[in-house]
Amino acid sequence: HLNRLARVIAGLALLIVSLRMQGVALGVMDLAMLVLAILGGILFYMGAFLLAAGVAFFTIASVEWVNILTNGSYQALKVPPQYLPPWLRGAITFVFPILAYAYYPASAICGWGEPYVLGFAALPAGAAFFALCYAFWRFGVRHYKSTGS
Structure with a gap:
C-alpha cells in the first residue's frame, strides 16, 4: 500500500509548495483550519x-x-463555485458537503473573499x-434480507 502513502505525501508536498508559491503564510488558526478540513474530507469519503x-x-x-x-466531487471542484448553477452549488454545499472541506477552507486561508468562519465548516459538515450515511447503513443492516446461498 505504498501507492496510497505516496499519494498522501505527494498531496501534502503539493499543498506546501502551492501555499508558498501563492505567498500564503499560515497562522495557527489557518493550520487548525487545514487539519479540520482534512478530517472533514476524511469523514466525507468514509x-x-x-x-x-x-x-x-x-x-x-x-x-456507481x-x-x-x-x-464527481473531483470534477465539481475544478470549477470555482461562483460559476456553478445555484442548485449545484447548494447541493455540494449542503447535501454532499464537498465545498465545506475543499473550497471554503482554501478560500479562507488564501483570502479569496468567502467569510473566514466558513473555513471551519469542514469538520461539522463531514x-x-x-x-x-452511517444511519442509512444501519437502516440497511436492519432491513437486509438474504437471498440464500
Whole structure:
C-alpha cells in the first residue's frame, strides 16, 4: 500500500509548495483550519463509502454511487463555485458537503473573499454527512434480507 502513502505525501508536498508559491503564510488558526478540513474530507469519503454500502443492501450495482461522489466531487471542484448553477452549488454545499472541506477552507486561508468562519465548516459538515450515511447503513443492516446461498 505504498501507492496510497505516496499519494498522501505527494498531496501534502503539493499543498506546501502551492501555499508558498501563492505567498500564503499560515497562522495557527489557518493550520487548525487545514487539519479540520482534512478530517472533514476524511469523514466525507468514509460517509460516501458507507452510503454505497447501504445502497448495496437494496440494489444490485451500488459501485456507481461511490464513483458519483468521489469522481464527481473531483470534477465539481475544478470549477470555482461562483460559476456553478445555484442548485449545484447548494447541493455540494449542503447535501454532499464537498465545498465545506475543499473550497471554503482554501478560500479562507488564501483570502479569496468567502467569510473566514466558513473555513471551519469542514469538520461539522463531514461529521454530519458521515452520521447520516452511517444511519442509512444501519437502516440497511436492519432491513437486509438474504437471498440464500
